[in-house]
Amino acid sequence: MAKNPFACGECHLVLAEPIDQCPRHPSAPxxxxxxxxxxxxxxxxSEIAKRLKVxxxxxxALKVNIR
Incomplete structure (x- = not known):
């Protein structure tokens, strides 16, 4: 099973492999x-973009779980 790429906890951007830091929000989890x-x-x-503030x-990603 393939591992999900990372997504930014701030803007929900799905990051390209192997990036593990958001280029738009470097300090965001x-x-x-x-x-x-x-x-x-x-x-x-886009209505979805408006709801996600994109x-x-x-x-x-529609939902990002940060622990």
Whole structure:
């Protein structure tokens, strides 16, 4: 079974392997314990982007569990 990549606990950005620090929020915690996956291409037109407070295109987790 493949391991989940990390996602940022602040902006929910799903990070490319093997990155383990968010380039947008370097001090934010990251976790491989996340659920849901969405690719946002046009944040200004996306209801999901508005709910997640996403302003930049990218791959995002819907929920990130930080312990």
């Amino acid at each position: 990251v976790s491989s314990d996340w659920t849901g996956y969405v690719i946002i291409m046009q944040p200004e037109r 302003v930049l295109p990218g791959r995002y």
